[in-house]
Amino acid sequence: xxxxxxxxxxxxxxxxxxxxxxxxxxxxxxxxxxxxxxxxxxxxxxxxxxxxxxxxxxxxxxxxxxxxxxxxxxxxxxxxxxxxxxxxxxxxxxxxxxxxxxxxxxxxxxxxxxxxxxxxxxxxxxxxxxxxxxxxxxxxxxxxxxxxxxxxxxxxxxxxxxxxxxxxxxxxxxxxxxxxxxxxxxxxxxxxxxxxxxxxxxxxxxxxxxxxxxxxxxxxxxxxxxxxxxxxxxxxxxxxxxxxxxxxxxxxxxxxxxxxxxxxxxxxxxxxxxxxxxxxxxxxxxxxxxxxxxxxxxxxxxxxxxxxxxxxxxxxxxxxxxxxxxxxxxxxxxxxxxxxxxxxxxxxxxxxxxxxxxxxxxxxxxxxxxxxxxxxxxxxxxxxxxxxxxxxxxxxxxxxxxxxxxxxxxxxxxxxxxxxxxxxxxxxxxxxxxxxxxxxxxxxxxxxxxxxxxxxxxxxxxxxxxxxxxxxxxxxxxxxxxxxxxxxxxxxxxxxxxxxxxxxxxxxxxxxxxxxxxxxx
Amino acid sequence: xxxxxxxxxxxxxxxxxxxxxxxxxxxxxxxxxxxxxxxxxxxxxxxxxxxxxxxxxxxxxxxxxxxxxxxxxxxxxxxxxxxxxxxxxxxxxxxxxxxxxxxxxxxxxxxxxxxxxxxxxxxxxxxxxxxxxxxxxxx
Numbered sequence: 001x002x003x004x005x006x007x008x009x010x011x012x013x014x015x016x017x018x019x020x021x022x023x024x025x026x027x028x029x030x031x032x033x034x035x036x037x038x039x040x041x042x043x044x045x046x047x048x049x050x051x052x053x054x055x056x057x058x059x060x061x062x063x064x065x066x067x068x069x070x071x072x073x074x075x076x077x078x079x080x081x082x083x084x085x086x087x088x089x090x091x092x093x094x095x096x097x098x099x100x101x102x103x104x105x106x107x108x109x110x111x112x113x114x115x116x117x118x119x120x121x122x123x124x125x126x127x128x129x130x131x132x133x134x135x136x137x138x139x140x141x142x143x144x145x146x147x148x149x150x151x152x153x154x155x156x157x158x159x160x161x162x163x164x165x166x167x168x169x170x171x172x173x174x175x176x177x178x179x180x181x182x183x184x185x186x187x188x189x190x191x192x193x194x195x196x197x198x199x200x201x202x203x204x205x206x207x208x209x210x211x212x213x214x215x216x217x218x219x220x221x222x223x224x225x226x227x228x229x230x231x232x233x234x235x236x237x238x239x240x241x242x243x244x245x246x247x248x249x250x251x252x253x254x255x256x257x258x259x260x261x262x263x264x265x266x267x268x269x270x271x272x273x274x275x276x277x278x279x280x281x282x283x284x285x286x287x288x289x290x291x292x293x294x295x296x297x298x299x300x301x302x303x304x305x306x307x308x309x310x311x312x313x314x315x316x317x318x319x320x321x322x323x324x325x326x327x328x329x330x331x332x333x334x335x336x337x338x339x340x341x342x343x344x345x346x347x348x349x350x351x352x353x354x355x356x357x358x359x360x361x362x363x364x365x366x367x368x369x370x371x372x373x374x375x376x377x378x379x380x381x382x383x384x385x386x387x388x389x390x391x392x393x394x395x396x397x398x399x400x401x402x403x404x405x406x407x408x409x410x411x412x413x414x415x416x417x418x419x420x421x422x423x424x425x426x427x428x429x430x431x432x433x434x435x436x437x438x439x440x441x442x443x444x445x446x447x448x449x450x451x452x453x454x455x456x457x458x459x460x461x462x463x464x465x466x467x468x469x470x471x472x473x474x475x476x477x478x479x480x481x482x483x484x485x486x487x488x489x490x491x492x493x494x495x496x497x498x499x500x501x502x503x504x505x506x507x508x509x510x511x512x513x514x515x516x517x518x519x520x521x
Numbered sequence: 522x523x524x525x526x527x528x529x530x531x532x533x534x535x536x537x538x539x540x541x542x543x544x545x546x547x548x549x550x551x552x553x554x555x556x557x558x559x560x561x562x563x564x565x566x567x568x569x570x571x572x573x574x575x576x577x578x579x580x581x582x583x584x585x586x587x588x589x590x591x592x593x594x595x596x597x598x599x600x601x602x603x604x605x606x607x608x609x610x611x612x613x614x615x616x617x618x619x620x621x622x623x624x625x626x627x628x629x630x631x632x633x634x635x636x637x638x639x640x641x642x643x644x645x646x647x648x649x650x651x652x653x654x655x656x657x658x659x660x
Contacts, residue, residue: 133597140604147611151618159615159622160633163546166612170553171541173608177601178560184594185567238634 005062007053008075010046011085011124015039015092019117029108033100036113040093043120047085054082055486059493059503061130069130069504070191076130078500079490080330084127084257087337088250090472092120095246098345098465101458102242107152115152119145119246126254130504132180132266133190135258139176139222143169146251149243150235161235168231172221179214186211193504195266196497205269212267212274219262223255225315226284229308233292236307237300237358241348244300248307248340253333256314260329263318264494271321279319279411286312286418293425299347299358302429306343306384309418310336316399316415317491320406326491328398331484335383335391335476342380342469349373349462350433355445355452365438372463374434379470381426383477386419391476394484526566533559546619546626550612557605561598568594 018039025032054060059078063069077085096116103112122142129135146169151162184190186207187198202208217228224232232252236244259278267274289309296302314336317329350366350373351358367374383392396419403412441449454462476483493499501509533555540552568591576589620626623633 133600137600137604140608144607144611147615151615154618154622156622156633158634159619160631162615163619163628163631164634166615167541167546167549167553170608170612171556174553174556174560177557178563181560181564181567181594181597184564184597185569234634 005064005075007046007050008060008062008077008128009064011043011050011089012075012121012128014043014046015117015121015124018042019114019121022113022117023111026109026111026114029105032108032113033096036096036099036117037093039117040089040096040120043124044086044089044093047082047089047124050077051079051082051086053077054079055489059500061503070189070194073134074130074191074193074504075128076193076500076504077128078493078503079486080260080494081127081257083330083334083486083490084253084337085124087334088120088123088127091246091249091337091341092116094341094345094465094469095242097461098245098348099242101454101461102348103240107240110152111148112152115145115148116246119149119250123250123254127257130192131190132183132192132195132262136173136176136180139173139254139258142251142254143173146247149246150239152243153239155238157238161238165231165235168221168228172218175214175221176218179211179218182211182214191504192261192265193497193501193509196501197505197509199266199269208267209270209273212263212270213277215262215267216259216274216277219255219259220281221255222252223259223311224252224285224308225281225311226288226308229285229288229311232308233301233304236304237298241300241344241351244304245341245344245348248303248344249337252307252311253314253337256311256333259315260318260494264321264326265497265500268321275319275321278315279408282312282315282319283410283414284312285309285315286414290418290421290425294421297360299351299360299363299429299433301358302425303343303347306422306425307340309422310340310384312418313396313399313415316408316411317402319411320402320408321495322402322406323488323491323495324398324405325402326494327484327488328395328400328402330490330494331398331487332392332395334483334487335395335473338469338473338476339380339383339392342376342466342473343384345462345466345469346373346377346380347433349454349466350377352452352454352458353449355449360432362439363433364436365434367434370434374430376466376470377433378430379473381430383473385423385426387423389474389477391473391480393477394480398484523566523570526562526570530559530562530566533562544628546616546628549628550609550616553612554605554609557601557608561601561605564594564597564601 018035022032022035025035054077059076061074061076064073064075099112119142122138122145125138126135126142129138147166150165151158186202187195189195189198199208221228236247263274263278286309289305289312293302293305293309296305314329314333317325353366354362379390383390386392386396400412400415403415537552537556537559540548540555543549571588571590574586574589576585576592578585616626623631625631
């Protein structure tokens with residue numbers, strides 16, 4: 001590997017090294033926690049550096065062990081993946097900080113931090129790899145780490161949720177592996193940039209579409225698309241809230257990322273089928289998710305269902321395949337990661353004041369004495385709906401504008417209607433947690449709640465974590481211009497992958513003018 | 522071989538899907554492991570099958586002999602086997618733990634994360650669920 005390859009490698013190996021260090025330090029919780037937080041901070045630093053490099057000099061690629069593409073594994077960063085790793089690393093830092101106040105000694109000494117760091121390494125690897133088999137490997141690394149985090153603690157609900165999560169996610173990865181194997185059989189390459197070229201030369205496009213649909217199925221399970229999201233509401237509300245926050249923020253987005261990568265770079269040969277299907281799935285996912293959220297009466301499960309509905313919004317732009325649509329998709333994805341962390345973590349604090357009970361009947365009365373909590377909860381909640389002045393507004397504006405420009409009336413209508421239902425869901429949640437009077441408690445219950453309430457030491461970790469997320473969401477909403485400019489470039493790179501392919505394979509390999517004409521309605 | 526392997530893969534996939542449709546978690550896990558092996562064979566076959574020409578470069582040469590076997594799918598399968606083994610180990614431990622903690626391997630009786638008894642307005646489904654649980658001895 002040449003010296004210039006380090007910016008791409010560091011975001012992956014930093015959390016891996018920190019994970020092994022944290023594993024060795026598992027008997028010293030404070031030291032371990034510091035390693036975890038410092039590792040995440042270092043990762044954030046390196047990812048920001050990578051983003052700067054990609055923003056200034058275009059997509060970057062490095063051939064690992066100098067096995068040149070398309071034969072070796074390459075790591076590639078275009079603006080889309082560089083932006084995502086930055087947000088992922090920020091999420092990791094916030095979660096590592098908050099975890100000290102939430103997960104407890106038992107879980108920490110049994111490997112919470114190593115799992116967390118490995119998950120982040122897996123996420124960075126999935127975002128940065130330019131090799132489709134390597135993408136599968138990163139998915140598995142991620143999956144292993146999530147298995148660990150999900151069942152760590154071994155409560156009955158966790159085991160139950162873990163069983164469903166395990167079974168359905170294993171089906172997804174096996175499907176992905178099948179699709180990769182068949183694609184390799186047809187094209188003879190695994191390098192994603194090379195696949196872009198080779199796929200255009202395949203003489204059996206119908207077979208290729210079958211493989212594309214297999215990829216779609218595999219990533220749809222991972223991303224939690226209708227009707228394959230059953231594992232998500234079955235498991236996300238079972239582990240500690242901070243783990244739910246991490247899962248809700250990152251896991252489904254990695255599925256969406258892979259979908260966007262594969263369906264912009266590789267499978268653009270028959271968009272009427274593949275992208276048409278994506279549009280239908282986006283509509284159904286938005287509706288199913290938001291109705292699921294409206295039907296639940298438990299804060300954690302409501303939040304879990306909002307994860308599903310938001311995935312539908314993110315797919316609008318990919319289904320349209322227009323510049324405005326992809327701008328919306330990329331921006332929405334980035335801000336939704338932050339929104340999910342903010343909502344789940346602020347919700348986690350609210351739940352702590354209710355002795356970890358999250359049913360609507362057991363919540364309430366936090367407005368008067370926890371006003372700051374209401375504010376840091378309200379900011380991501382507003383972004384979830386898409387209200388100005390926070391970040392979600394710009395994402396939804398771009399998505400809806402993209403859909404209108406493409407004259408995709410059904411997508412537009414459903415997106416707006418689903419947003420209204422989201423407003424109802426979030427409004428009801430906010431009223432329940434903050435404005436409704438606190439439920440009447442027995443003496444014993446009041447004592448239990450006092451015991452669960454965050455201590456001063458907990459607050460020293462929780463408050464900065466949650467506030468940082470809220471500030472970033474608000475900042476993204478008010479100073480959206482520079483980020484939107486970057487996102488616009490990222491969308492252009494997705495629509496016209498010439499720069500990506502040049503970075504990986506050199507200038508000679510670029511195929512003639514891109515064949516993308518408009519989108520699918 | 523080009524005929525035998527696809528048939529074998531088909532049989533393996535069919536068996537694994539049959540197993541995964543079961544409510545018994547042990548069968549589901551067995552089905553998953555069978556499926557991952559079937560997929561390994563898919564990758565192996567998709568690398569084209571050749572006979573008796575190993576991909577080895579002769580001394581002093583720069584290329585392996587003409588018509589050599591494609592070594593890449595084997596490397597991929599090896600990776601997939603290792604990962605599949607890790608996942609299978611976890612799945613088995615989780616299944617055993619679920620049996621210990623929840624007292625059953627019947628997935629329809631695992632309702633701790635998504636309880637079905639919280640719907641007082643739907644007495645019929647509750648009665649049905651209770652009867653179902655009682656029949657299986659899970660109450």
